[in-house]
Amino acid sequence: MAEDEPLVTRLLAGEPAAFRALVDRFQGRLIRLAMGFVQDRTAAEEVVQETWVAVLKGLPTFERRSSLDTWVIRILCNRARTRGVRDKRMVPFSALEDDGRPERERFRENGRWASPPTSFGEADPERMALRGEVLEALKGAIEALPPNQKVVLTLRDIEGLDSNEVCNVLDITETNQRVILHRARTRLRAILEARFGGSEGTL
């Protein structure tokens, strides 16, 4: 896309500052994303390495129909999926991971709340975002998600891909994508509530 054009041109010209910008833009995110697919940090680094090689080889023919972000992320997902399957870590996306649906017991048989959500203990999302322990708790909760939930949530809510892009990148249906994402968000909400919830605050 247009805004990536200068960076791509500078990379193709071999400008060191452009490579630094590329690393700063992607390395941390690629590692984080790869960690959803594979078992450990070493495997994640290997996947990211393969991704970098593929990105640099593909750069001259990068068609700019998608953004650089989506293109790089797609390359990583392809490599990481192959690797995750080989390591027998990934459940196919079509088979839902059983997470026990912890929220179910919050409802009565008739579908009404038995134990309604308690406040997040703040009045304002902005103030919550400024609390280091909130972001720490959230980070830990994401790391503990089942792999498929972690990958879909990272792509949607951290990387900001839309549902179409995620379906394309992971080769899953829209419904499937939504169910996986929903379970992940539900679990994170429950953890924030359990950790910070109380009677104070309106959130």
Add this chain to the structure above:
Amino acid sequence: MMSCAQITEQVTAYLDRSMPLRQRMAFQMHMWMCTHCRRYLRQVRTTVALTGRLPTDPIPEDVREDLVRALMAIHTGGAEPVTMPPGPGSSPLGDDPKAR
């Protein structure tokens, strides 16, 4: 009428605007009446917003510079990445499989 249990199941579909209009109106109607579900929706929104704010772990400066050099080497030579520093977490491009 959708129950609270059903409504909460629909939150992600609602936020993605991937609901038929009728269902969307029923959802909004329920929100209008039910303070618990309203709080639930607000909390899911907050969770999504907070998730979007999570920073990545910083890359150590030496790792970053090594990685930049390695990428430039791939770019110019089409060569495999140059030797990386050893140690867990310090290797920007991961272990070289040939070195094992």
